[in-house]
Amino acid sequence: xxxxxxxxxxxxxxxxxxxxxxxxxxxxxxxxxxxxxxxxxxxxxxxxxxxxxxxxxxxxxxxxxxxxxxxxxxxxxxxxxxxxxxxxxxxxxxxxxxxxxxxxxxxxxxxxxxxxxxxxxxxxxxxxxxxxxxxxxxxxxxxxxxxxxxxxxxxxxxxx
Amino acid sequence: xxxxxxxxxxxxxxxxxxxxxxxxxxxxxxxxxxxxxxxxxxxxxxxxxxxxxxxxxxxxxxxxxxxxxxxxxxxxxxxxxxxxxxxxxxxxxxxxxxxxxxxxxxxxxxxxxxxxxxxxxxxxxxxxxxxxxxxxxxxxxxxxxxxxxxxxxxxxxxxx
Numbered sequence: 001x002x003x004x005x006x007x008x009x010x011x012x013x014x015x016x017x018x019x020x021x022x023x024x025x026x027x028x029x030x031x032x033x034x035x036x037x038x039x040x041x042x043x044x045x046x047x048x049x050x051x052x053x054x055x056x057x058x059x060x061x062x063x064x065x066x067x068x069x070x071x072x073x074x075x076x077x078x079x080x081x082x083x084x085x086x087x088x089x090x091x092x093x094x095x096x097x098x099x100x101x102x103x104x105x106x107x108x109x110x111x112x113x114x115x116x117x118x119x120x121x122x123x124x125x126x127x128x129x130x131x132x133x134x135x136x137x138x139x140x141x142x143x144x145x146x147x148x149x150x151x152x153x154x155x156x157x158x159x160x
Numbered sequence: 161x162x163x164x165x166x167x168x169x170x171x172x173x174x175x176x177x178x179x180x181x182x183x184x185x186x187x188x189x190x191x192x193x194x195x196x197x198x199x200x201x202x203x204x205x206x207x208x209x210x211x212x213x214x215x216x217x218x219x220x221x222x223x224x225x226x227x228x229x230x231x232x233x234x235x236x237x238x239x240x241x242x243x244x245x246x247x248x249x250x251x252x253x254x255x256x257x258x259x260x261x262x263x264x265x266x267x268x269x270x271x272x273x274x275x276x277x278x279x280x281x282x283x284x285x286x287x288x289x290x291x292x293x294x295x296x297x298x299x300x301x302x303x304x305x306x307x308x309x310x311x312x313x314x315x316x317x318x319x320x
Contacts, residue, residue, distance in 0.1 A: 048222040049251035055210065062208040083268070083276045084247030091209035091244050106282055108243070113281065114274045116243045121273065122266055 003098050006030060006076045007133040010100070013040040013053065014078045014140055020045065024140045027053035027077040029061050036064055036073075053077060054085035058092050069093050078137040080107030080130070086116035090124045098129040100137030163258050166190060166236045167293040170260070173200040173213065174238040174300055180205065184304045187213035187237040189221050196224055196233075213237060214245035218252050229253050238297040240267030240290070246276035250284045258289040260297030 006028060013026025017040035029037040039056035043049055054077055061070050074096040075089065081097065086108035089097055097117055099109060108116040109128045117126045166188060173186025177200035189197040199216035203209055214237055221230050234256040235249065241257065246268035249257060257277055259269060268276040269288045277286045 043228055046222075047226060047228050048219065049228040049253075050215065050218060050222070050248055051228075052251075058210060059208065062206075062210070066207060068203055068207050068209040068211075082247055082251065083243045083274075083282075084245075084251050087242055087244030087247050087268070088210055091212075091242065093209075108247070114243075114276060114279070116274060119274070122243075 001033065003076070003129060003132045006035070007078070007098065007100055007137075009035060009038070010076045010078050011133065011136060011140065013038050014137070017041045017053070018140060018144050024144045025053045025077065025079045027057045027075055029057050030074045030076065031072050037061055050084075052082070052085050054081050055088055058088055058094075061092070071095050074098065076132075078133075079103060079141065080109050080111055081117065082106050083108040083114060083116055086126075089126055090116060090122050093124050094126050096127040096129065098132050100131070100133050101141055102131055102134065161193065163236070163289060163292045166195070167238070167258065167260055167297075169195060169198070170236045170238050171293065171296060171300065173198050174297070177201045177213070178300060178304050184300050185213045185237065185239045187217045187235055189217050190234045190236065191232050197221055210244075212242070212245050214241050215248055218248055218254075221252070231255050234258065236292075238293075239263060239301065240269050240271055241277065242266050243268040243274060243276055246286075249286055250276060250282050253284050254286050256287040256289065258292055260291070260293050261301055262291055262294065 010026045010028045014024040018024035022041045025041040037060040039053045041053045042051040071093040076098045078100040080099045080103040102111040104111045170186045170188045174184040178184035182201045186200040197220040199213045201213045202211040231253040236258045238260040240259045240263040262271040264271045
């Protein structure tokens with residue numbers, strides 16, 4: 001499968017997050033051209049800011065591989081990982097990360113001043129492939145927040 | 161209790177990590193002047209690079225507080241948090257972090273170029289108190305790695 005095809009699978013995961021009322025970010029992990037794990041953001045449901053899609057994927061990979069070292073794994077994720085997630089990938093020796101929507105404020109894979117994923121100062125460097133299916137990933141994100149704004153406005157009106 | 165007294169409790173946690181053969185980092189969480197959680201690094205035992213002391217503390221805080229927002233909590237940790245842990249604290253809206261040993265390579269609370277904890281570009285800023293009981297925290301760290309080196313040299317000799 002191509003990067004675009006893998007990202008399409010990650011996008012399906014992001015859609016599940018949106019349907020669950022979660023910020024729509026989805027991720028998958030690939031080892032030897034095979035999808036071995038899928039996840040989506042569950043921060044609200046799990047009442048934990050640790051429950052980003054990428055952290056859940058790493059937890060699953062730890063279980064599958066039986067080791068903290070994950071240097072055979074590529075992660076596809078619909079939004080550029082934040083410092084927590086990029087740092088978790090560095091600590092886990094992830095081989096490669098492919099992301100969709102760039103985040104020039106808190107993205108930590110090359111789009112903001114704090115690049116954690118591919119930084120010679122870190123003890124591990126990850127190969128980064130940016131902006132795969134970026135328009136589709138961004139659209140899902142924007143639609144989600146637009147819907148939330150509309151619902152809040154409707155609530156306000158109903159309360160008047 | 162003072163910052164030094166709280167750090168002494170975190171140091172006891174770090175000693176438990178060393179005794180378990182783990183890189184000796186310990187952490188505690190304080191809410192309203194009360195220690196509500198203690199933890200230490202369990203990366204080898206849990207076979208997961210996510211199992212840093214600070215991440216385990218945040219998991220425990222999520223359970224105790226019942227929310228991803230932890231803006232009432234201060235974390236004391238014997239080593240400056242890495243990008244993963246500082247990012248997790250930012251995402252969790254931690255109020256304050258007090259650390260012992262600084263890390264000018266991958267510390268993400270002011271000692272290296274990538275300051276994640278108290279950065280105006282991030283969506284949340286954490287108050288940082290650096291270098292409390294730094295000598296004691298550093299000594300424990302150095303002793304641990306010295307012991308590992310000595311054990312490896314002994315193994316080499318025994319294998320000759």
